[in-house]
Amino acid sequence: MKIFVTGVLLLALYSTIASAEEDVRVTLAETANRSLQAAAADDILNEAEYEDLRGQYQHIINQFPEWYEGYSGMATLALMTNQCDDVIHYANTSNRKQQNEMAYYSLTLCYTKTAHYEQAVKAANATIALNEDLTKNSEFMIYSAFAFTEVGKYEVARSLLAMIMKEKPEIKSNEKFLITGRNLATRMREAGLIE
Secondary structure (H helix, E strand, C coil): CHHHHHHHHHHHHHHHHHHHHHHHHHHHHHHHHHHHHHHHHCCCCCHHHHHHHHHHHHHHHHHCCCCCHHHHHHHHHHHHCCCHHHHHHHHHHHHHHCCCHHHHHHHHHHHHHCCCHHHHHHHHHHHHHHCHHHHHCHHHHHHHHHHHHHCCCHHHHHHHHHHHHHHCHHHHHCHHHHHHHHHHHHHHHHCCCCC
16 A cells, blocks of 8 residues: 555656646747747847847757757747758757647748758648648748749649738739749749640
């Protein structure tokens, strides 16, 4: 009987510790993510903000190396500073811990930027599978359409551009949208699909 009570007490203590650790993880991640969103809101990330955010996410990684969130945050931060090698490293590490749409989102953009289109398409498909709402994100859809074009999936690319145009008609004047549309038309012309 004494062993059973001790086992139950140990289980309760472990549950309490695990719950407290989860609370700490979530609090750290929420704080860092709020700081990242605030920095992203004005489209400018100064050096002090960058170093602060990098420190916050590195702290999460150091404290909880098996949790995906710190790595995903580092990938997003690297994306904001256009450091695609770091994005790819951190996002892939994050996805090995737990697949998540923000890591795949970051991979989609960076694989497209670095002309790794097959990998970009896989990342785009994974992003949408995890969160269909990202089909309303103009940047994601434009980069995804470009990648699908470059792997010869022209109808998918056309559908992606049509979806974002329906969602946000003002996108027609966006330079990246126009470049992606022209690229799609050029590739389709080269393939003999349009004149």
